[in-house]
Amino acid sequence: MTGIDDLPVREELRGKSPYGAPQLDVPVQLNTNENPYPLPEPLVARIAERVAEAARGLNRYPDRDAVELRTELARYLTRTGGHPVTAENVWAANGSNEVLQQLLQTFGGPGRTAIGFEPSYSMHALIARGTGTGWISGPRDDDFRVDVESACKAIAEHRPDVVFVTSPNNPTGTAVEADTVLALYEAAQAAGPSMVVVDEAYVEFSHRDSLLPLIEGRPNLVVSRTMSKAFGAAGLRLGYLAAHPAVVDAVQLVRLPYHLSAVTQATALAALEHTDTLLGYVEQLKAERDRLVAELRAIGYEVTESDANFVQFGKFPDTHAAWRAILDRGVLVRDNGVPGWLRVTAGTPEENDAFLDAVRELMKEQER
Numbered sequence: 090m091t092g093i094d095d096l097p098v099r100e101e102l103r104g105k106s107p108y109g110a111p112q113l114d115v116p117v118q119l120n121t122n123e124n125p126y127p128l129p130e131p132l133v134a135r136i137a138e139r140v141a142e143a144a145r146g147l148n149r150y151p152d153r154d155a156v157e158l159r160t161e162l163a164r165y166l167t168r169t170g171g172h173p174v175t176a177e178n179v180w181a182a183n184g185s186n187e188v189l190q191q192l193l194q195t196f197g198g199p200g201r202t203a204i205g206f207e208p209s210y211s212m213h214a215l216i217a218r219g220t221g222t223g224w225i226s227g228p229r230d231d232d233f234r235v236d237v238e239s240a241c242k243a244i245a246e247h248r249p250d251v252v253f254v255t256s257p258n259n260p261t262g263t264a265v266e267a268d269t270v271l272a273l274y275e276a277a278q279a280a281g282p283s284m285v286v287v288d289e290a291y292v293e294f295s296h297r298d299s300l301l302p303l304i305e306g307r308p309n310l311v312v313s314r315t316m317s318k319a320f321g322a323a324g325l326r327l328g329y330l331a332a333h334p335a336v337v338d339a340v341q342l343v344r345l346p347y348h349l350s351a352v353t354q355a356t357a358l359a360a361l362e363h364t365d366t367l368l369g370y371v372e373q374l375k376a377e378r379d380r381l382v383a384e385l386r387a388i389g390y391e392v393t394e395s396d397a398n399f400v401q402f403g404k405f406p407d408t409h410a411a412w413r414a415i416l417d418r419g420v421l422v423r424d425n426g427v428p429g430w431l432r433v434t435a436g437t438p439e440e441n442d443a444f445l446d447a448v449r450e451l452m453k454e455q456e457r
């Protein structure tokens with residue numbers, strides 16, 4: 090049978106696997122950091138209204154520059170991010186994955202490299218590969234923190250063109266201090282100059298403030314955001330960035346014309362009208378996240394401090410066997426390939442209870 094490697098695919102794609110969290114049909118799915126709450130009915134109705142309006146104009150291409158949406162995203166960031174921004178600072182695309190791809194197409198690419206501090210979001214390395222950007226795996230310490238000294242050393246040594254900092258980090262939940270990002274930025278400018286991309290996909294769940302104010306006076310710093318997690322709209326595919334207006338101008342060089350459909354823009358605008366309700370769910374999820382941390386520790390597990398809507402817990406002598414044992418009890422968590430550790434997304438209180446029951450049983454079994 091003909092397989093991928095029988096085709097004349099690019100050399101660097103040979104023998105590789107695509108991104109893929111298993112989508113298994115089990116009662117409790119806590120494996121992809123989604124928001125467990127469906128959008129509230131009034132918002133669903135508002136989406137229908139705005140999409141109907143957009144549908145009347147679907148014979149035309151959408152607003153290529155998504156000006157109304159970028160204005161509303163800027164308003165949201167100004168209100169919640171501790172720093173005023175305008176539409177000129179904001180760019181939007183189909184999920185923050187597309188934002189990151191556009192950044193790598195613009196600032197990475199063949200002959201260039203990007204660094205991330207691993208374990209971290211696996212898509213950074215995959216998007217690097219897809220854009221022909223070389224990937225450098227930078228270090229984290231044993232507590233999964235970014236150690237300033239060793240991180241700056243790696244930047245000075247490899248002189249990457251793009252530096253990824255994920256805060257809060259996925260899959261560990263660890264936040265990165267503003268001072269650390271500033272030190273990495275200085276190191277990256279001394280070695281580069283290079284772009285520093287702060288991936289804040291989970292920042293709404295954090296105990297700390299957004300790193301958005303750091304873009305002030307730093308044209309090579311980008312903050313990336315998404316509506317997939319806190320806004321409970323993973324199915325919408327809407328991500329965005331905030332940066333100096335020159336960065337927004339630069340990504341226009343690689344974006345596909347009309348990349349953001351009129352339906353997507355209308356839906357995102359409707360969701361932004363309901364920001365306060367959606368952020369109310371975030372508060373509930375933060376409380377559930379804290380409960381998961383406390384109860385996992387009470388059961389006897391090790392837990393990594395979390396600023397996100399998920400928790401990394403362990404340690405397991407056989408990570409895959411533990412993942413399987415939890416799955417056998419009807420709960421799907423994530424094995425991110427971090428030896429000894431699994432990751433669980435904060436779900437509804439009922440889902441979290443089911444998860445806690447499962448891992449309580451697992452602990453009893455291991456003790457026997």
Ligand SMILES: *Cc1c(COP(=O)(O)O)cnc(C)c1O
Nearest residue numbers: 184185186210259290315317328
């Ligand atoms: C989930 C996640 C994203 C979101 O990607 P979208 O394309 O916006 O759905 C981005 N970065 C990190 C670190 C994530 O975990």
